[in-house]
Amino acid sequence: MSAPWWETGVLYHVYLRSFQDSNGDGVGDLRGLTHRLPYLSWLGVDTVWVSPFYVSPMRDFGYDVQDHTAVDPLFGTLDDFDEMLARAHGLGLRVIVDWIPNHTASDHRWFEASRDPSSALRDFYYWRDGGEDTVPNNWPSAFGGPAWSRDGRSGAHYLHLCLPEMPDLNWHNPAVEKAQFEVARFWLDRGVDGFRVDVAHWIGKHPDLPDNPPDDGSAFINPAKPPSAFDRVAHIYDMDGPLAHAVYRRFRALLGSYDPPRMAMGEIHLGDLKRWAAYYGADDELHLPAYFGLLSVPFDAEALAAAILQQEGALPAGAWPTYVLGNHDEPRLASRIGAERVRLAAVLLLTLRGTPTLYYGDELGLESISVGEAAARDPLGMRVPGLGRDGGRAPMPWTAGVQAGFCPAAATPWLPIPPGYHARSVACQQRDFASLLHLYRKLLYLRRQHEVLQRGALADVAVRDGVLSFVRLWKAEQVRVCLNFGRQPAALPAGKVLLRTGTGSLLGSNEAAIIAVQS
Ligand code: NOJ
Numbered sequence: 001m002s003a004p005w006w007e008t009g010v011l012y013h014v015y016l017r018s019f020q021d022s023n024g025d026g027v028g029d030l031r032g033l034t035h036r037l038p039y040l041s042w043l044g045v046d047t048v049w050v051s052p053f054y055v056s057p058m059r060d061f062g063y064d065v066q067d068h069t070a071v072d073p074l075f076g077t078l079d080d081f082d083e084m085l086a087r088a089h090g091l092g093l094r095v096i097v098d099w100i101p102n103h104t105a106s107d108h109r110w111f112e113a114s115r116d117p118s119s120a121l122r123d124f125y126y127w128r129d130g131g132e133d134t135v136p137n138n139w140p141s142a143f144g145g146p147a148w149s150r151d152g153r154s155g156a157h158y159l160h161l162c163l164p165e166m167p168d169l170n171w172h173n174p175a176v177e178k179a180q181f182e183v184a185r186f187w188l189d190r191g192v193d194g195f196r197v198d199v200a201h202w203i204g205k206h207p208d209l210p211d212n213p214p215d216d217g218s219a220f221i222n223p224a225k226p227p228s229a230f231d232r233v234a235h236i237y238d239m240d241g242p243l244a245h246a247v248y249r250r251f252r253a254l255l256g257s258y259d260p261p262r263m264a265m266g267e268i269h270l271g272d273l274k275r276w277a278a279y280y281g282a283d284d285e286l287h288l289p290a291y292f293g294l295l296s297v298p299f300d301a302e303a304l305a306a307a308i309l310q311q312e313g314a315l316p317a318g319a320w321p322t323y324v325l326g327n328h329d330e331p332r333l334a335s336r337i338g339a340e341r342v343r344l345a346a347v348l349l350l351t352l353r354g355t356p357t358l359y360y361g362d363e364l365g366l367e368s369i370s371v372g373e374a375a376a377r378d379p380l381g382m383r384v385p386g387l388g389r390d391g392g393r394a395p396m397p398w399t400a401g402v403q404a405g406f407c408p409a410a411a412t413p414w415l416p417i418p419p420g421y422h423a424r425s426v427a428c429q430q431r432d433f434a435s436l437l438h439l440y441r442k443l444l445y446l447r448r449q450h451e452v453l454q455r456g457a458l459a460d461v462a463v464r465d466g467v468l469s470f471v472r473l474w475k476a477e478q479v480r481v482c483l484n485f486g487r488q489p490a491a492l493p494a495g496k497v498l499l500r501t502g503t504g505s506l507l508g509s510n511e512a513a514i515i516a517v518q519s
Contacts, residue, residue: 004263007320007355007454011355011357011358012049014049015393016028016029016053017061017062019036019395020035020398020406021407021408022035027074028406030077030084040093043441046092046093046094048096049097049196051098057105058074060166063100064105064165081190095193096192098196099183101200103167105165106164106166115154116153125159127156128148128158137209137211138211139159139161139212139233139237141164143384144228144380145383147160161199161202171203171243177250188254193263195263195264197251198267200279201266203239204241204247205237209238214234224336228387248279265286266279277315277319280316290324292324299336300466301483304485308461322355323352324356327357332391334362335391341485342362342436343512347481347514348468351481359392361397366394367418368391369390395407396426397426404417404418452475452479456473459472467485467486467490468482479515479517480495480515480517481512482513484508485510492506493515501513
């Protein structure tokens with residue numbers, strides 16, 4: 001039986017603002033992406049996830065949607081979107097886009113209408129009475145401060161787990177589901193292959209909005225970032241209730257009603273893996289609830305092995321894992337783990353059992369840029385010191401020329417071009433077969449040649465003398481992956497070497513090898 005494309009393929013995450021500017025305003029756009037699609041096809045990824053391009057006031061760079069079914073002029077037009085999609089499909093690439101169910105921009109017509117207490121749309125959002133100085137409950141916002149703001153017009157408070165300009169939709173109102181499913185249908189009918197569901201679990205709020213209890217240890221703490229007040233809370237009533245699961249069962253049915261069926265990957269940050277894994281449902285909710293565990297453990301053999309086994313152990317029978325090592329909300333992978341380990345990361349991401357998501361620029365080894373206060377753009381960083389996300393969102397360096405080929409010389413890129421981009425650029429690395437970019441390409445090619453790397457079971461996850469190793473098994477094929485996180489060289493296991501990041505008779509420190517084992 002053949003496996004669905006979302007299980008065998010590799011996702012590439014394009015942060016659109018930073019990928020390729022086509023019109024000289026210093027911001028990446030849809031035409032720019034279309035122009036660069038052949039690169040993605042050369043690289044060998046299968047699916048492109050395009051970050052939000054809908055009409056938005058851009059306070060959270062597009063995650064605050066003002067009009068779900070129109071393209072923001074900053075990114076182009078609906079025709080540009082159609083052209084990008086057609087071009088991608090023509091190249092054999094699939095495209096998924098963000099579906100943002102939990103909130104809208106406060107400029108959305110739904111919210112504008114709901115500010116009037118007598119509006120038929122009042123219940124589209126969570127409105128509660130409260131005093132001038134008292135909020136309806138103790139929930140914090142992920143963007144700092146309380147999750148409630150008072151509307152000057154009616155004096156009532158509305159709920160927002162993100163910015164005050166991003167009010168949360170009330171999914172207990174069936175009209176919200178209807179409206180958001182229509183949004184999904186709009187893009188599905190245009191031909192998108194699926195969605196990345198933004199903070200998927202946040203829609204499941206308790207209908208009475210009770211206070212959350214103090215932290216019970218189930219909070220999702222990412223040691224790569226200073227824990228915020230939001231991270232320290234036990235998220236019991238503000239998210240992840242039964243309503244979310246009921247919605248995703250219906251959402252899955254909607255996706256399944258298309259021929260061929262479409263896919264949903266979910267963004268779900270929950271420290272409790274049981275609660276996280278529940279989003280697979282009985283194979284009737286999200287196809288790929290993204291697993292972020294590898295972002296929040298030290299990048300060493302023991303910690304990674306434990307996280308991999310923990311996620312595998314939490315999966316319901318038949319569920320397919322998915323791994324992330326970087327995204328637009330995190331510091332850059334190379335900065336987090338150290339430049340000397342980026343090759344280990346490449347091999348790990350592309351050989352584990354599961355669907356990998358590769359964040360644009362990680363294939364070049366980009367590091368986080370430091371953005372001074374004056375140039376800072378991310379509202380999260382401005383509100384919660386230490387949580388700024390600009391560092392991992394710098395423009396993609398395409399060439400060693402002016403502005404790295406991202407935008408014309410006269411334009412000002414929306415964030416600084418990464419320093420030292422010349423040698424890191426796509427053009428330079430394409431010329432160097434020993435580059436990190438070529439390693440990613442070779443790994444992606446190898447995955448296509450060896451079904452075992454795409455579909456094989458995972459076995460024998462072990463750590464010895466700093467070497468993390470595991471086996472992938474598929475029919476008669478067996479492959480062993482060895483990653484030397486230790487300081488000392490290690491022995492190479494017997495078998496045919498399919499790919500190595502080093503040379504010599506031993507597996508050096510920070511080197512990896514993929515070996516075909518005779519069974
Ligand atoms: C998660 C997205 O990845 C992040 O960038 C955004 O700020 C929040 N959701 C709010 O939509």
